[in-house]
Amino acid sequence: MKDPYIQDNGTLKNKLGIKEYDELNSAEKDIGFVKLIDVGEEFK
Numbered sequence: 001m002k003d004p005y006i007q008d009n010g011t012l013k014n015k016l017g018i019k020e021y022d023e024l025n026s027a028e029k030d031i032g033f034v035k036l037i038d039v040g041e042e043f044k
Helices: 021-042
Strands: none
């Protein structure tokens, strides 16, 4: 059975429309970092 959450090339489907693993990995790191900064700002 084919996993409905994985693209044909093995990368997870995502709302960003990214198809390459390395590009998706980098985008997720950037998004996570920005969210971490936002959380830190709430506690100042």
